Amino acid sequence: MSKLSDKHLLGIKNLTRADIDLIFQTADNFKDVINRPIKKVPSLRDITIANIFFENSTRTRLSFELAEKRLSADVVNFSSSSSSVKKGETLLDTVNNILAMKVDMVVMRHGSPGAPHFLAKHIDANIVNAGDGTHEHPTQALLDTYSIRERLGTVEGKKVAIIGDILHSRVAMSNIFALQKMGAEVMVCGPNTLLPKHIDELGLQVELDVRKALEWCDVANVLRIQLERQQIKYFPSLREYALYYGINKQLLDSLSKQITIMHPGPINRGVELSSDVADSEHAIILDQVENGVAVRMAVLYLLAGIGDITN
Amino acid sequence: MQKRLILDSHILDVTLERLCQHVIENHGNFENSVILGLQPRGIYLADIIKSKLESNLEHDIPLGYLDTTFYRDDFRRRDEPVAANATKVDFLIESKKVIIVDDVLFTGRSVRAAMDAMIAFGRPEKVELLVLVDRKYSRELPIEPDYVGKHVNTIESQKVLVEWEAQGKKENKVWLVTQGNN
Numbered sequence: 001m002s003k004l005s006d007k008h009l010l011g012i013k014n015l016t017r018a019d020i021d022l023i024f025q026t027a028d029n030f031k032d033v034i035n036r037p038i039k040k041v042p043s044l045r046d047i048t049i050a051n052i053f054f055e056n057s058t059r060t061r062l063s064f065e066l067a068e069k070r071l072s073a074d075v076v077n078f079s080s081s082s083s084s085v086k087k088g089e090t091l092l093d094t095v096n097n098i099l100a101m102k103v104d105m106v107v108m109r110h111g112s113p114g115a116p117h118f119l120a121k122h123i124d125a126n127i128v129n130a131g132d133g134t135h136e137h138p139t140q141a142l143l144d145t146y147s148i149r150e151r152l153g154t155v156e157g158k159k160v161a162i163i164g165d166i167l168h169s170r171v172a173m174s175n176i177f178a179l180q181k182m183g184a185e186v187m188v189c190g191p192n193t194l195l196p197k198h199i200d201e202l203g204l205q206v207e208l209d210v211r212k213a214l215e216w217c218d219v220a221n222v223l224r225i226q227l228e229r230q231q232i233k234y235f236p237s238l239r240e241y242a243l244y245y246g247i248n249k250q251l252l253d254s255l256s257k258q259i260t261i262m263h264p265g266p267i268n269r270g271v272e273l274s275s276d277v278a279d280s281e282h283a284i285i286l287d288q289v290e291n292g293v294a295v296r297m298a299v300l301y302l303l304a305g306i307g308d309i310t311n
Numbered sequence: 312m313q314k315r316l317i318l319d320s321h322i323l324d325v326t327l328e329r330l331c332q333h334v335i336e337n338h339g340n341f342e343n344s345v346i347l348g349l350q351p352r353g354i355y356l357a358d359i360i361k362s363k364l365e366s367n368l369e370h371d372i373p374l375g376y377l378d379t380t381f382y383r384d385d386f387r388r389r390d391e392p393v394a395a396n397a398t399k400v401d402f403l404i405e406s407k408k409v410i411i412v413d414d415v416l417f418t419g420r421s422v423r424a425a426m427d428a429m430i431a432f433g434r435p436e437k438v439e440l441l442v443l444v445d446r447k448y449s450r451e452l453p454i455e456p457d458y459v460g461k462h463v464n465t466i467e468s469q470k471v472l473v474e475w476e477a478q479g480k481k482e483n484k485v486w487l488v489t490q491g492n493n
Contacts, residue, residue, distance in 0.1 A: 002394035022394075029378065029395040037403075038431040041381035071381075301381070305392030 007306045008120045008127040009299055011136035012177035020181060024146055026298035027291070034070060034293055044073035047304055049105040050098050053130070054080040054091075057109055059265055059289065060130050060140070064107050067296035076103070091115060092122055099125055105304065108132075126303045134168050140264050141174030143295040145182055147288045148219050151260055156183035161213040163189045164223035164245065164272050167196050167234070171264045172223060176202055189213035190245065193234040210245050214255055221262040222247060222272050238271055248274035252282060260284055314472075317444075318461060318485035326460040327356075330441060331363045333458050334410065341372055343436070344408040349425050350378040350396035353413035355475040356443055359483075360412060375400035375432075377411075379424035398428070405433030410458075414473045416442040419454035444471050444485060463487060 004019050012020075033041055049068045053061055061077070068075045078098065089097075095106060105126040108116050113135035120127050131137040149155050160179050166172045166188045179186050180203065187205040188195060200206050207213045214220055225241060235241050247261070261273070261283040269275050277283060318326065338344040341364065348357025354376050361374045380395040411425055422440060429435065441458040446465045463471065470488045474480040 003391040026395055029380070029397065032398055033381070033431075036431055037433075040431075042427065043381045043386055046387070302392065304387060 003306060004302050007303060008116070008129075009138050009303060010116050010120060010127065010129050012138045012141050012174045012181070013136070015138075015178075015181070017181050020142065020145070020178065023142060023295065023298045023302060024149060026302060027146055027294045030070075030297040030301070031291065031294040034290075034297075040070050040072060042072045043301055044068070044071040044304055047071075047104045048074040048076065048102060049107060049300070050076045050078060050103045051130075052078045052095065052098065052106055052108045054108070054110045054115075055131065057130070059292075060109065060137075063289070063292040064128075064130060064139075064296055067293050067300060068107075070293070071297055071300060073105075073300070076101075091119070095119055095123060099123055105300065126306070128299060128303065131170055133170065134173075135170050136174045136177075137170040138174050138178075139292070139296055139299060140171050141178040142299070143288055143292040144171075144175055144221060144262060144264065145178045145184075146295050147262065147284055147291050148179075148184075148260070149182075150287070150291065151284055152218065155179065157185070158219060159185045159187070159217045160219045160221060161187040161189055161207070161217035162221045162223065163210060163213060163247070165194045165225050165234075166190050166199065166223070167194045168226045169223050175221060176204060180204075187213055187216060191235055191241070210247065211251065214247070214251065214259060217259055219260045219262060220247070221264075223264065224266060224268055225271055238268075242271050246270070246272055246274060247277055249276040249280065252277060252280075258282065262288060264288070312491070313489040315487045315489070316484060317463060317471075317487050320482040320484055323460075323483050323485060326443070327359055327363060330443075330458050330460055331360060331367060334360070334364065334441065335367060337439075337457075338408060338410070341368060341370075343406075344410065345373040345375065345402060345404060346410050346412055347375050347377045347400070347404075347425070347429060349411065349413040349421060350376055350380075350398070352415075352473065355477045356414050356473075357412040358477060359475075360441070373402050375402065377425055377428055379421055379428050382424040382427040384420060384424065400432050403433045404429065404435045406436050407433070408437045408439070409435040410439045410441050412441045414442065415444045415446060415471045416440070416454075416456055416459075417446045417449055417471075419450045419452035422454050423452055443473060446471060461485070 107128045107130050109130040110132050113133035115132050116127050116129040162172050176186050187207055189207040263285050267273055267278055346357055348354040361372050364372045376399045378396040378398040380393050439457040442456045443460040445459045445462045447462050468490045472486040472488050474484045
């Protein structure tokens with residue numbers, strides 16, 4: 001099979017295991033491409049992609065933009081802070097106006113869960129969800145899972161602990177779906193206040209003690225404390241969080257085995273991860289960033305391949 | 312469907328030997344020449360050419376595998392995108408003489424894509440094309456091979472099927488397959 005089952009990437013929930021395998025195989029090839037002297041292929045030269053970001057982002061937007069440019073697509077960027085959204089335009093109007101300028105694909109980040117799903121029902125272009133509120137962030141989960149596959153050879157049967165602010169994290173949600181589809185065992189770990197109710201119904205383990213979680217897992221995916229999404233206090237202080245849930249070198253050295261540390265960025269150094277861990281050989285944080293470009297190239301390439309230009 | 316054998320394993324071996332001698336005539340000791348086999352099917356032929364050349368010349372011949380998927384001109388013009396294969400080129404081809412190797416030359420579009428893909432590894436001094444089977448009169452681009460194992464006259468509904476031992480087949484063979492009853 002060389003075709004995805006959907007023309008949009010709205011969430012990991014909509015993907016099949018075969019889709020994820022196809023994305024990974026294609027990403028292998030693109031990883032090779034971006035490590036060549038000439039890092040570019042002409043595949044998407046007749047495609048225009050709009051990156052529409054209603055929420056701030058550095059890494060994801062840059063990663064998407066590089067992926068698009070390395071596929072030779074034409075790219076337009078849009079961020080809501082400098083646009084007519086501020087004048088009261090609706091999401092659908094904004095996107096339709098952009099599409100009227102003959103844009104083929106839309107990469108969108110939006111603060112409201114389900115915004116890309118809503119768009120997919122109303123417009124023709126391929127849509128890639130670059131994060132919708134606290135719901136999903138599928139390309140991040142794909143690159144995380146891809147990085148585990150690269151580091152450990154396979155994802156099947158591996159134990160992955162997702163540690164930190166699960167409640168506000170779209171990365172956690174997408175990662176859980178992706179890892180389970182690829183056959184990994186998943187555990188979430190964090191203070192009770194940052195774990196969503198009924199999370200155990202997703203068929204995963206829940207652990208409150210970070211040391212126990214680290215002892216159990218092969219890979220720890222440590223999430224950022226999302227201070228911007230916390231209207232009420234979920235824990236007394238950052239210092240207390242760092243004390244109980246922060247991962248430092250001393251803690252890692254006291255474990256019975258070596259584990260791999262991941263972080264989707266941006267890191268709050270000294271809070272969820274100490275610097276000596278973030279910069280150690282346990283961490284594959286920068287590999288994740290590199291793989292992000294290859295995985296996003298694969299997603300864009302495969303989605304574009306579904307559309308037929310001659311129709 | 313009809314299947315006609317056009318090269319049996321013995322004749323195929325003789326043909327490959329002739330191709331190698333022809334290549335050696337033009338490239339001498341292979342000091343500045345490299346081979347690029349085209350994915351997915353040209354790599355088997357390239358492997359055999361490499362080992363034959365090595366036993367003739369008694370030294371290593373640089374061989375790379377080139378995948379042209381991302382350079383094809385029919386992306387978004389077919390039902391499914393073509394699945395990509397690995398590119399393995401461990402050398403730069405800057406100022407080298409390159410021999411592109413593929414099993415069957417048909418429309419010439421893969422070779423055009425290959426030339427595009429190849430440029431990512433440098434600017435070659437010269438590029439040649441070696442094919443086992445040349446399907447004459449079906450070219451859609453002005454591309455002609457330098458070394459040809461066998462010319463065949465085919466119509467569009469026919470296919471040339473090349474089988475290699477390295478693919479798990481019993482013998483190396485080339486078939487002409489005609490679809491339908493005639």
